Amino acid sequence: MEQNILDCVIVGSGPSGFTAAIYAARADLKPELYTGLEPGGQLTTTTEVDNFPGYPAGITGPEMMMDLQKQAERFDTKVHYELITKAEFSKEVGGVHKLYAGNKEIFAKSVIISTGATAKYLGLDDEKKYNGGGVSACATCDGFFYRGKDVVVVGAGDTAAEEATYLAKLVNKVTMLVRKDQFRASKAMIHRVENTPNIEVKFHHELIGIEGENNLVERAVVINNQTQEKSTVDVHGIFIAIGHKPNTDIFAGQIDLDENGYIETEKGSTRTNLPGVFAAGDVQDHIYRQAITAAGSGCMAAMDAEKYLAELH
Numbered sequence: 001m002e003q004n005i006l007d008c009v010i011v012g013s014g015p016s017g018f019t020a021a022i023y024a025a026r027a028d029l030k031p032e033l034y035t036g037l038e039p040g041g042q043l044t045t046t047t048e049v050d051n052f053p054g055y056p057a058g059i060t061g062p063e064m065m066m067d068l069q070k071q072a073e074r075f076d077t078k079v080h081y082e083l084i085t086k087a088e089f090s091k092e093v094g095g096v097h098k099l100y101a102g103n104k105e106i107f108a109k110s111v112i113i114s115t116g117a118t119a120k121y122l123g124l125d126d127e128k129k130y131n132g133g134g135v136s137a138c139a140t141c142d143g144f145f146y147r148g149k150d151v152v153v154v155g156a157g158d159t160a161a162e163e164a165t166y167l168a169k170l171v172n173k174v175t176m177l178v179r180k181d182q183f184r185a186s187k188a189m190i191h192r193v194e195n196t197p198n199i200e201v202k203f204h205h206e207l208i209g210i211e212g213e214n215n216l217v218e219r220a221v222v223i224n225n226q227t228q229e230k231s232t233v234d235v236h237g238i239f240i241a242i243g244h245k246p247n248t249d250i251f252a253g254q255i256d257l258d259e260n261g262y263i264e265t266e267k268g269s270t271r272t273n274l275p276g277v278f279a280a281g282d283v284q285d286h287i288y289r290q291a292i293t294a295a296g297s298g299c300m301a302a303m304d305a306e307k308y309l310a311e312l313h
Contacts, residue, residue, distance in 0.1 A: 005107045006032055007031070007108070007109050008024045008109070008302075011033075011113050012116055013040055013079075014042060015281065015298065016280040016282070018033070018068035018295075019295040019299050022302075023298070023306075029302075031302075032080060034099075034101060035081050041281075044065060049141075049291065082101040084106075085102060087099050087100070089277055094275075094276075097110075099111065112280060112301045113277065113278065114281045115246075116282045117245060121242075122207060129210070129215060133212070133216045134212065135217060135240065139163035140166060142237070146236055150174075150175070151175070152174075153175070156184045157185050157241075160241035161185040168196045168199050171198075174196075175199075179206050204225050211232070219232040245261065246261045246286070248262070255273060263279040281298060284297070
């Protein structure tokens with residue numbers, strides 16, 4: 001059987017994947033996109049998106065992803081609702097990369113990885129129950145909805161300190177729950193927290209439950225892990241800020257990753273260490289992690305792939 005070698009395969013279906021598909025399709029690369037298990041990515045777990053330019057009235061995350069998909073399909077992107085489970089990348093310029101969706105083999109001259117990152121949660125059943133009803137893993141996405149209210153931030157690192165100081169500008173009070181007796185955050189971030197009057201830090205405290213009517217957060221149930229004393233904090237929002245895990249497990253050992261598993265790209269580009277393999281969105285960006293920056297890097301990846309393919313001929 002003759003191999004069908006595609007010009008461009010996109011792995012992942014968030015803002016970066018679909019934007020890459022729009023640009024690649026318009027460049028006549030006839031891209032094929034594999035959505036993965038969560039079509040639309042992290043944005044499908046976000047209810048309201050108010051900070052993406054061009055939607056003056058706001059839009060829900062799932063609706064926005066449907067819009068992006070329709071736009072990509074309008075230019076003949078082929079969307080597969082399948083998960084890429086394995087990758088065998090070529091190290092040669094002009095080499096053919098091989099991807100697997102289960103037993104199905106896919107061959108491509110260029111691959112854009114847009115598999116995103118997954119917010120880490122504590123693993124409480126209540127987190128799922130109240131997701132979208134007051135539980136969030138992104139202060140810049142959702143902080144606006146808690147203006148003037150009280151919130152909890154769980155975490156001890158730079159992410160938690162950043163989320164807490166960001167939220168403190170919007171909300172009435174931030175209570176930080178830190179499991180140990182100290183922060184893991186950098187000195188500069190700790191100073192920012194300590195110098196923000198409406199942040200209260202509770203060391204040796206952990207979130208063990210959430211309470212509220214109609215799946216809306218009203219109270220955080222916490223425990224002092226030294227005294228085992230339980231208490232509740234009246235809040236409307238609970239931000240879990242214990243970091244993100246990039247979805248790069250299947251690429252490990254082939255693509256250069258940083259110490260946290262994010263794909264390393266060449267400065268000012270989306271090129272990885274392998275020719276014809278590009279990375280866009282949260283899978284390579286642990287700093288900004290916004291829909292708009294992901295979309296921007298998706299555009300860059302498609303343009304980088306187009307240039308790479310043009311240079312092969």
